[in-house]
Amino acid sequence: MKNKLLDIINEMMEEAGTSTIEELKEEMSLRDDLKMDSLMLAELTVRIEDEFEVDLFEDGIVRTVAEVLAKIERS
């Protein structure tokens, strides 16, 4: 699951022409560590929706990698 999420994030980075990340840590903040702005978070949420059929932000904001994984696992 974590690897799939890493693939999704790296695909976003590659397409945007920015450097990819090697490892995804659960405590990483989407905003502060992965430097995601609102447009990137919106992109992440639709990519996850396509992959896992879960709306990441359905009941509020998700801040960390751990929270993203928990949301996907609950679906």
Added chain:
Amino acid sequence: MEKLFLACGLKEYSYSDLINDLNNMISYSPYIYVQENDPYEIFLRIIHSILYQQSTVILDGDFSKYELERLGLNLIEVTKTYTIDNVKVYRSMHEVNEEIKNKVDWNVALYTSGTTGKPKKITHKFDTITRFVKQGEKYEKDVWAMCYNTTHIAGIQVFFQSLFNKNSLIYAFNLGQIDLEKLIVKYGITSISATPTYYRMVLSNFKEIHENVKNITFGGEKFDQSLKISIDQLFPNAKVTNVYATTEGGSLFSSRGEDFIVNSNISQLIRINELNELWLHKSLLGQSDHIHLDGDWYNTGDLVERVTEELFRFVSRGNEMINVGGYKVNPIDVEAVIMQVPGVLDCLVMGRENKITGQLIVVNVVKEKLVDDKILKQLIKAHASEHLQEWKVPRLINFVEEIKTTRTGKKARICSGLLSQGTPED
């Protein structure tokens, strides 16, 4: 301590700084095109243009050469300056504000994406753009957070509200990357006006309740009840107002929730026809060759539902504009840019719904068979980033065999997201 006019990152400008800089300006440009959208420079030049009665055109500082050309402009023209013969000297903000309020002939023009053809130039009179500015003793101590792009109509209206009451304005725009909570505490912000996208981004990081915030305004996107609940919790003393505004007419209606009240002063100037379309009288609008009137009336294309005689609710936008975090994007403009990329045979730009920005730009592309998918995606994004503002850049690119059309030959602009069927809404 001198009264603060504007705080922007580490820079702070007092009203005395503003007066000094106004007195030292010896030239003007008919266009306000400020690199990196520096808010102080933009506000200074707006005030200066009013004082010297030079009507102005405000452009986004991040417009690319391509986007300027689409407006029929070029870099030389928009950066050209003219010398002022008689430089005026102002001694106080009172003097400046009194003179500003008498400049009834001043106009400001903004560009907005149209559903067809070139972006529309809309010229607002001073009276229409400041129509909803409230003044008086009860507003004197307001401290405003500037959470809009300063070159767009909502940002300009917040600026005038702050200026006319000699308030402090705290720049907090940038799609949520600024820590609004720190600014609220540091500057004692009392009033915030922003898009729902902005609130959704910044409020998630709030750690405290802020009782000193007394006005929260949001608009530009569909009303979001769950956001209203979060706002009520974080700002328990704030009056929360939902605003309906258009680039053609500025702020027009406000409400405490989803239902908009038609105030008696404009009740004769709006109409809802038998198809539930909202029509505005021309007196509520700016001037433009691109606003097509039927008699004295303008069809907004927005569909509304009457709740009572005085209340109505927005159902949807009647046009094809995509709303990304409060910014309207014309899919046809984006398609024109993507079609310039070698390897792209056809494309269709759509809005994909999401909980962060309302909608997001996605594109279906028919490509040449031998072109590599991954490389073409990178090329499309790089080309779009170079020629378009960031919220217009497609975030998801899907390769398809063909672009479907409707019976009338129009591209069928319906997004195919798993949880996101539907047409753009405001």
